[in-house]
Amino acid sequence: MASDNNTKDQSLFTDSGRHLNIRRFGWLRRQLPAGWSITKFLLLTTCAVYFILFIQRSNHFLQHTGYPVQVAADRGTCCLPPDHSQDICGRTNCTSPCPQPKPLVFNERPTESNVDHNQNAFFIETSGSGLLTMRQACAVESLAFHNPNLTVNVLFVDVPINKSVFVLQQLKEKYNNIRLVSINLNEYLAGTVLEHWYHCTDWKIGSFQVNNLSNGLRLLTLQKYGGYYFDLDIISVRPVTFYHNFVAVQDATSLNNDVIHADLKNPFIETAIQDFVLNFKQVFSNYSTIWGHNGPILITRALRKWCNVTDIESMDYVPCRGFNVLPTTSFHPVHYGQMKTLFVQPWANETGARLAWLTDRVIGVHIWNKLSKNQPIYKNSTQDYIRLARTHCPSVFSAAPDVF
Numbered sequence: 001m002a003s004d005n006n007t008k009d010q011s012l013f014t015d016s017g018r019h020l021n022i023r024r025f026g027w028l029r030r031q032l033p034a035g036w037s038i039t040k041f042l043l044l045t046t047c048a049v050y051f052i053l054f055i056q057r058s059n060h061f062l063q064h065t066g067y068p069v070q071v072a073a074d075r076g077t078c079c080l081p082p083d084h085s086q087d088i089c090g091r092t093n094c095t096s097p098c099p100q101p102k103p104l105v106f107n108e109r110p111t112e113s114n115v116d117h118n119q120n121a122f123f124i125e126t127s128g129s130g131l132l133t134m135r136q137a138c139a140v141e142s143l144a145f146h147n148p149n150l151t152v153n154v155l156f157v158d159v160p161i162n163k164s165v166f167v168l169q170q171l172k173e174k175y176n177n178i179r180l181v182s183i184n185l186n187e188y189l190a191g192t193v194l195e196h197w198y199h200c201t202d203w204k205i206g207s208f209q210v211n212n213l214s215n216g217l218r219l220l221t222l223q224k225y226g227g228y229y230f231d232l233d234i235i236s237v238r239p240v241t242f243y244h245n246f247v248a249v250q251d252a253t254s255l256n257n258d259v260i261h262a263d264l265k266n267p268f269i270e271t272a273i274q275d276f277v278l279n280f281k282q283v284f285s286n287y288s289t290i291w292g293h294n295g296p297i298l299i300t301r302a303l304r305k306w307c308n309v310t311d312i313e314s315m316d317y318v319p320c321r322g323f324n325v326l327p328t329t330s331f332h333p334v335h336y337g338q339m340k341t342l343f344v345q346p347w348a349n350e351t352g353a354r355l356a357w358l359t360d361r362v363i364g365v366h367i368w369n370k371l372s373k374n375q376p377i378y379k380n381s382t383q384d385y386i387r388l389a390r391t392h393c394p395s396v397f398s399a400a401p402d403v404f
């Protein structure tokens with residue numbers, strides 16, 4: 001990817017260079033010191049431009065391949081334009097101006113179009129781990145497997161990607177639509193609605209920090225780039241690209257934020273992210289024990305307001321002004337209360353009855369990793385999980401150890 005672009009830049013450059021008319025540069029010859037020819041001048045300029053392009057591209061390349069990104073300034077404390085007198089938190093003792101953030105690889109995608117192909121999908125690993133577990137890798141593979149036209153980006157937050165991990169190598173090798181990207185949060189948040197929240201509030205103090213960061217980052221990512229967001233514990237079982245601008249119902253009273261699609265600059269996402277920033281602080285004093293206040297509950301309350309309805313059944317395409325709410329079966333065919341059914345070893349006399357819930361209305365299966373991570377998975381078993389993995393993430397399945 002990075003080297004492709006490099007070649008493209010260079011050929012663009014030489015093309016335009018070839019069309020330069022040297023005779024137009026008489027004025028320039030008169031400005032040059034004695035002994036300088038136009039050719040020498042142009043040659044030096046060319047070298048300088050190449051050098052700058054090279055430096056830019058190598059930063060880009062470093063970022064893409066997951067080596068640590070060099071951070072020029074802590075954006076929490078550098079001085080914001082235009083007056084350079086305050087940092088993002090309004091403190092007046094800052095000294096150096098904030099540099100421009102670097103563009104990321106998915107800025108290059110044609111996200112403004114509404115078509116089924118060439119779209120981005122995102123997974124975000126926020127826990128600070130530079131690798132994927134087998135179960136996470138299975139989720140990533142299943143999405144890439146069923147949606148060859150999606151670019152499946154796995155974002156690793158503030159950590160280099162551990163490229164010695166076999167399953168990551170497998171994914172890169174088998175799928176040309178999987179992209180592993182290490183992002184620097186400081187840069188990623190620059191100039192966004194989350195920047196102030198991130199640098200200037202005490203969001204890290206409460207419990208579930210990783211979770212709260214993840215809740216905010218998914219909204220921000222869709223706001224910035226548009227596309228699909230998936231939690232790392234959803235096994236896709238059929239293509240998702242037919243569906244646009246949606247979240248999915250979890251049960252009678254709630255929606256989830258585990259799968260979201262939004263076109264670039266979708267107004268509902270703008271509303272939701274504003275809600276995230278505005279209402280986050282209340283969690284400390286009032287909702288401190290309510291799980292999901294900044295996540296599933298946020299989506300539910302924001303959509304209730306957006307659609308101007310009170311109950312979930314009324315959240316429909318028309319009142320929701322083009323936003324969709326997919327039924328429970330779409331991504332939550334197994335309720336989290338029944339999570340264990342995915343992992344039990346069925347009796348030999350019962351195997352035929354398994355996976356009855358896997359109808360053709362299921363797009364993906366939420367595995368509820370937070371609840372299920374300690375349930376062992378036996379590769380040679382007939383657990384529901386294994387039957388899903390064998391079919392929908394074949395290369396991770398074959399790389400997996402006996403128990404995972």
Ligand SMILES: *[C@@H]1O[C@H](CO)[C@@H](O)[C@H](O)[C@H]1NC(C)=O
Pocket residue numbers: 077091093094095
């Ligand atoms: C700016 O002031 C704050 C306290 O208001 C202090 O914590 C911080 O270290 C100062 N920063 C610099 C760069 O002096």
Ligand SMILES: *[C@@H]1O[C@H](CO)[C@@H](O)[C@H](O)[C@H]1NC(C)=O
Pocket residue numbers: 116117148149239241
């Ligand atoms: C993938 O995109 C190509 C065109 O780019 C299109 O012909 C094809 O139908 C798409 N496949 C799916 C599954 O959407």
Ligand SMILES: *[C@@H]1O[C@H](CO)[C@@H](O)[C@H](O)[C@H]1NC(C)=O
Pocket residue numbers: 130131162164165
């Ligand atoms: C990468 O992961 C492997 C285990 O899969 C571990 O042994 C190794 O230390 C990790 N490397 C880095 C740089 O974290």
Ligand SMILES: *[C@@H]1O[C@H](CO)[C@@H](O)[C@H](O)[C@H]1NC(C)=O
Pocket residue numbers: 285286
């Ligand atoms: C907690 O929230 C409720 C309803 O939102 C409100 O009536 C109550 O005053 C709040 N309590 C505190 C201590 O903020």
Ligand SMILES: *[C@@H]1O[C@H](CO)[C@@H](O)[C@H](O)[C@H]1NC(C)=O
Pocket residue numbers: 202203204205206207208209211212280283284287288289290291292293294295
């Ligand atoms: C983070 O989120 C959880 C669950 O949504 C919540 O209980 C917790 O209080 C939140 N932490 C902060 C600092 O808001």
Ligand SMILES: *[C@@H]1O[C@H](CO)[C@@H](O)[C@H](O)[C@H]1NC(C)=O
Pocket residue numbers: 308
């Ligand atoms: C919301 O719905 C109520 C009736 O249920 C209606 O009176 C009100 O005007 C609606 N608000 C908007 C902004 O459409």
Ligand SMILES: *[C@@H]1O[C@H](CO)[C@@H](O)[C@H](O)[C@H]1NC(C)=O
Pocket residue numbers: 347349350
């Ligand atoms: C399968 O066998 C087990 C133990 O032998 C028994 O408890 C269970 O009821 C049987 N299930 C069916 C559907 O026959």
Ligand SMILES: *[C@@H]1O[C@H](CO)[C@@H](O)[C@H](O)[C@H]1NC(C)=O
Pocket residue numbers: 378380381402403
């Ligand atoms: C499955 O593997 C486990 C250990 O990994 C072994 O104990 C068990 O006998 C195997 N079962 C079958 C049916 O092969």
